[in-house]
Amino acid sequence: GWRRLLEVVPPLVTQWHAAVCATKRKRFYQNVSISQGEGGFEINLDHRKLKTPQGKLFTVPSEALAIAVATEWDSQKDTIKFYTMHLTTLCNTALDNPTQRNKMQLIHAAVKFLETDTVCYRVEEPAALAELQRDEWDPVVAWAEKRYNVAIGSSTSILGPNIPASTKETFVSHLASYNMWALQGIEYVITQLKSLILSMGLIDRHITVEKAVLLSRLEEEYQIQRWGSVEWAHDYDLCELRARTAAGTLFVHLCSESSTVKHKLLQD
């Protein structure tokens, strides 16, 4: 009866407990280093070479990115907190491509966000929020229109702005100039910020991560100012979004740069 249940349940509970905590694992390595292999830069945890979740050898095209990833691993204390290792996660996504999307599919997914771009979706009420949106979002929309020579606009309609086909084609063309790794990063940032325009602002170094996140969360910030917030919860979400956005942006830039150019400048 229930006595038998009490013998069976605790091991099950322990198993369930362990399964729930699978996002953490004890740090099992002492030293972290990077090395250069045929496919790119690799991460070494003691003598082991890091692998992706699908078992592929973890290789990255950029040395600086490899160092940053190695730093994530070296920063772990007793338990490995995978949810804090954003650059590692981005590299794993680029290597494994779990959603199995090709370059064109990624690009179209990214550009599709323009139809529901945060900074184009405006409220009519309350008036104070509508004004805040105009003050804070109009400049960045104007910047994107000028920078890319496109028409975007904004809308209070529930359907969102009507983006001309030529505008979408321009962005598709532009994004096609990025390699697959950088594109994974761009699409990631867009998903986090819910805005293609803010993401391009970051990629083009027109705005900082802090500013992009603030603009992405403008309505939340407005509500918090009006109604107050559970401070730590607000900061928690804010820090998380900043971390992910910063990681994505850094990832894009590190995957896009050419090391040859840098070396030439160093000789000046």
Next chain:
Amino acid sequence: PSRVGPTPHHLYNGQAALAFQSASPGLPRMSERPPLRPGLVPSAPQVTSEKLCRAQQELHFQAATYLCLLRSVREHGALHQEYHGKGERSPEEVAGLVGFRLPQQPGGKG
């Protein structure tokens, strides 16, 4: 440290010495350079070329972005620790959550 400007590609045994040293005291910022007196020929090349300027801006942005990443991860972790992470629960605590007690305790479920 060398006179050369900050470079992201120097490695120091796996440490994140990505040399994001735009805040380094050893490196004069462009705004801090004294104005050139007329007639005075500089002995060192001036940092005036647009290419170098843009590269420095790009590097500064990268440094600021990386700093934001490190700081945000640290702050998020601190908040998580204080408000979300009550530490790992023991099997006894977990059992208690679903209304069970472990066999060691005589009498079992109350």
